[in-house]
Amino acid sequence: xxxxxxxxxxxxxxxxxxxxxxxxxxxxxxxxxxxxxxxxxxxxxxxxxxxxxxxxxxxxxxxxxxxxxxxxxxxxxxxxxxxxxxxxxxxxxxxxxxxxxxxxxxxxxxxxxxxxxxxxxxxxxxxxxxxxxxxxxxxxxxxxxxxxxxxxxxxxxxxxxxxxxxxxxxxxxxxxxxxxxxxxxxxxxxxxxxxxxxxxxxxxxxxxxxxxxxxxxxxxxxxxxxxxxxxxxxxx
Amino acid sequence: xxxxxxxxxxxxxxxxxxxxxxxxxxxxxxxxxxxxxxxxxxxxxxxxxxxxxxxxxxxxxxxxxxxxxxxxxxxxxxxxxxxxxxxxxxxxxxxxxxxxxxxxxxxxxxxxxxxxxxxxxxxxxxxxxxxxxxxxxxxxxxxxxxxxxxxxxxxxxxxxxxxxxxxxxxxxxxxxxxxxxxxxxxxxxxxxxxxxxxxxxxxxxxxxxxxxxxxxxxxxxxxxxxxxxxxxxxxxxxxxxxxxxxxxxxxxxxxxxxxxxxxxxxxxxxxxxxxxxxxxxxxxxxxxxxxxxxxxxx
Numbered sequence: 001x002x003x004x005x006x007x008x009x010x011x012x013x014x015x016x017x018x019x020x021x022x023x024x025x026x027x028x029x030x031x032x033x034x035x036x037x038x039x040x041x042x043x044x045x046x047x048x049x050x051x052x053x054x055x056x057x058x059x060x061x062x063x064x065x066x067x068x069x070x071x072x073x074x075x076x077x078x079x080x081x082x083x084x085x086x087x088x089x090x091x092x093x094x095x096x097x098x099x100x101x102x103x104x105x106x107x108x109x110x111x112x113x114x115x116x117x118x119x120x121x122x123x124x125x126x127x128x129x130x131x132x133x134x135x136x137x138x139x140x141x142x143x144x145x146x147x148x149x150x151x152x153x154x155x156x157x158x159x160x161x162x163x164x165x166x167x168x169x170x171x172x173x174x175x176x177x178x179x180x181x182x183x184x185x186x187x188x189x190x191x192x193x194x195x196x197x198x199x200x201x202x203x204x205x206x207x208x209x210x211x212x213x214x215x216x217x218x219x220x221x222x223x224x225x226x227x228x229x230x231x232x233x234x235x236x
Numbered sequence: 237x238x239x240x241x242x243x244x245x246x247x248x249x250x251x252x253x254x255x256x257x258x259x260x261x262x263x264x265x266x267x268x269x270x271x272x273x274x275x276x277x278x279x280x281x282x283x284x285x286x287x288x289x290x291x292x293x294x295x296x297x298x299x300x301x302x303x304x305x306x307x308x309x310x311x312x313x314x315x316x317x318x319x320x321x322x323x324x325x326x327x328x329x330x331x332x333x334x335x336x337x338x339x340x341x342x343x344x345x346x347x348x349x350x351x352x353x354x355x356x357x358x359x360x361x362x363x364x365x366x367x368x369x370x371x372x373x374x375x376x377x378x379x380x381x382x383x384x385x386x387x388x389x390x391x392x393x394x395x396x397x398x399x400x401x402x403x404x405x406x407x408x409x410x411x412x413x414x415x416x417x418x419x420x421x422x423x424x425x426x427x428x429x430x431x432x433x434x435x436x437x438x439x440x441x442x443x444x445x446x447x448x449x450x451x452x453x454x455x456x457x458x459x460x461x462x463x464x465x466x467x468x469x470x471x472x473x474x475x476x477x478x479x480x481x482x483x484x485x486x487x488x489x490x491x492x493x494x495x496x497x498x499x500x501x502x503x504x505x506x507x508x509x510x511x512x513x514x515x516x517x518x519x520x521x522x523x524x525x526x527x528x529x530x531x532x533x534x
Contacts, residue, residue: 017434017435017440018437018440021440021443021444021447024447025447025451028451028455032455032458032459036458036459036462039462039466039471040462040466045462045465045466046458046461046462049457049458049461049462050458052458053451053454053455053458057450057451057454058451061443061446061447061451064443065440065443068439068443069439069440072437072439073437073439076437076438076439155293155341156439157341157438157439157442157443158293158337158341158442161337161340161442161443161446162337165333165337165446165450166300166333166334166337169333170333
């Protein structure tokens with residue numbers, strides 16, 4: 001890892017408007033959790049709805065924002081050549097950027113989900129922790145995947161959205177088999193292994209963890225490899 | 237000020253006047269410029285007149301959007317169904333994620349690029365007010381979104397007519413769906429355009445628009461589900477006023493026989509849904525005009 005790259009990526013991530021939206025999304029989720037728990041007497045009502053919203057929508061969006069923020073703007077305005085011209089291994093660059101995006105995903109994606117779970121039902125911290133850990137696992141794989149996309153195509157954001165919302169969300173709810181190739185489902189499986197209150201995906205904890213690790217490592221290596229043979233294209 | 241189109245009068249020349257004849261022919265006014273801008277913008281939204289690569293994304297999205305309609309059409313033809321398995325108005329509600337992604341990804345094409353690269357000053361140097369520029373860009377996005385929304389309706393309608401379903405019924409349903417689609421497109425393009433003109437980074441604008449549209453919709457849906465479970469449908473009806481998609485679903489429940497969760501009951505609430513949806517669009521477009529006026533004077 002390279003400390004200078006870590007610092008610069010962190011600034012790109014939290015600077016100005018992007019930082020605001022990055023805080024706003026988990027903020028809205030927490031406000032919703034507070035409102036729901038204040039208005040309903042039974043903690044079981046609304047728990048599933050809020051957790052699902054956080055897991056299927058807020059988490060991928062925060063991750064996408066974080067992962068594309070550390071690489072996208074530099075590729076867009078071409079200033080990445082100054083970074084690539086430095087005698088630093090491209091895999092180290094990819095790893096440094098991943099670490100920053102990953103940290104942001106944990107703080108703004110997984111942690112709020114855990115906090116929202118606690119707000120909704122303080123009597124069952126295990127369930128909240130399950131959602132938090134599940135989000136951490138899914139968030140890690142998402143971050144690596146979206147970083148790989150950002151290094152691969154200019155349309156990383158749209159492709160990432162199509163994957164997270166259309167493939168995993170819309171198609172995943174119709175075709176059950178998609179859970180084998182959906183990062184969100186792996187995270188849910190891990191969450192279900194921790195707390196029985198989370199509906200499990202019946203694919204086995206082992207598969208979910210191995211799949212998440214494989215995707216993370218492969219996407220990270222791919223990012224470094226893309227940066228190694230990077231071609232700078234003009235604006236369309 | 238002298239007329240810039242007239243030739244320099246005798247003896248009035250300055251040192252760098254090389255004596256070339258200026259253009260003295262007819263000049264088209266701001267209306268023609270605005271019209272050209274709308275047409276170019278509309279083509280650019282689908283990548284026409286731009287590089288081959290930028291055509292891929294809009295047409296892939298359009299293709300995915302049309303696929304369910306094609307499948308439904310094929311099933312109807314081969315199985316010989318006597319009614320459409322999905323309502324015309326329901327179609328946009330089912331494909332709302334795709335619709336959101338299309339609007340969010342094409343709005344920066346029209347709104348962000350000129351601001352980011354500074355080419356906006358070239359447009360504003362022409363006799364074209366900044367408000368007309370903003371409205372022209374917005375109309376282009378509206379046109380593109382309408383194409384995206386209306387093509388599946390048209391396809392389903394064609395299949396329904398060829399399958400000899402009742403013409404009056406189908407025409408009425410399709411007409412309602414077209415009206416609803418227009419209302420939805422007004423609101424979506426307003427929101428997306430505003431976000432895209434506020435943020436000049438493309439990727440960021442896309443995520444921010446999606447966050448506003450889909451997280452807003454997700455929250456409203458969650459509240460509607462909970463309020464129905466708890467037996468307070470009124471709370472869900474009020475919550476429905478806060479997202480374009482839920483407003484669309486509410487109006488769809490009012491005007492067609494497809495119902496979403498906690499449909500608005502009572503004429504006052506139904507009118508409120510319509511008023512809020514139109515007011516949202518008007519407010520967004522007004523903010524857009526204001527934003528470009530700021531850019532023009534800055």
